[in-house]
Amino acid sequence: MDRIGSDPLEQCTVTSIRNPQTVTRLVRVDRGGRRGGGDDNFDVIVVVVSKSISVSLDCTH
Numbered sequence: 001m002d003r004i005g006s007d008p009l010e011q012c013t014v015t016s017i018r019n020p021q022t023v024t025r026l027v028r029v030d031r032g033g034r035r036g037g038g039d040d041n042f043d044v045i046v047v048v049v050s051k052s053i054s055v056s057l058d059c060t061h
Contacts, residue, residue, distance in 0.1 A: 005059030016056035023049045 003012070027047050 001054070002056040003059055004057070005061075007059040007061055009057075009059070011061055012057040012059040013061070014055060015058050017053055018056075019052075019054045021052050023051075025049050 024046050026044050029043050029045055031041055031043060
């Protein structure tokens, strides 16, 4: 967060939102069913680990 001014946060105005970032991870999930049935008994899914953005505030009102 970038901030100019010293007003309380509730009196600030958002002037910019930028650099959205999403961190993901592939996770192997067992489908259940028979055991020892080979490598086709699972799915791979994408899990969102975190999301972030940068925000600029004008707190000079």
